[in-house]
Amino acid sequence: MVMDMRQRAVAAAFAVAVLGLGLGGCATGLGGETYSRGEARRAMTVQYGVVESVRYVKLEGTKTPIGALGGAAIGGIAGSGIGEGRGAAIATVIGAVAGGLAGSAIEEGATRSQGVEVTVRLDNNQLMAVVQDDKGEDFRSGDSVRVVRDGSTTRVTR
Known part of the structure; x- marks a missing residue:
């Protein structure tokens, strides 16, 4: 043909x-508010802290x-x-x-999308940086936040 x-x-x-x-x-x-189906019903560790700094990054x-x-x-x-x-x-x-x-x-x-690297000082005084999508949350230095982890995924939320 x-x-x-x-x-x-x-x-x-x-x-x-x-x-x-x-x-x-x-x-x-890849934002803090988005969970994969596999993360449902999985126990996660929650820590609290304060945002030290925010830096915009590109997610490939x-x-x-x-x-x-x-x-x-x-x-x-x-x-x-x-x-x-x-x-x-x-x-x-x-x-x-x-x-x-x-x-x-x-x-x-x-x-490709816009991301954000959020550096958090946890309540135990440890510093942690988390990179995630920039949608949803608008983090600023001094904000109180939660860091949620399950061993392979970490996210910062309010």
Whole structure:
């Protein structure tokens, strides 16, 4: 089955839409108010303290095969429309490789977010820094906070 340019454009647009939905599904909450399903019904240790300092940081985006595969599909479709015979096959491969690299970079950039590093002086005078998503809480020096830990996850909340 040979596709004309319009059919290829529609297929590419569909692939981009599917990729976008996939990226949206990969987004996870890294803030103090977000818990994973596995953290439910798990005992956690709570300590109290005071915010010493707050520093804004960047949380890198996700790097799953979804971005690379979606980009490779789009690049392969786009490349297949270039040339004929052997030239089209080479353009398809080059398009798929370039699309895969671009799709991976787009996924990482689209899922990157603003984070915050909160340094807390606990009631036992120990200092602890916790990095989490910047959504929800607006921490300031001097704020009284809770530090919640379960052995692998730590979060700062009010």
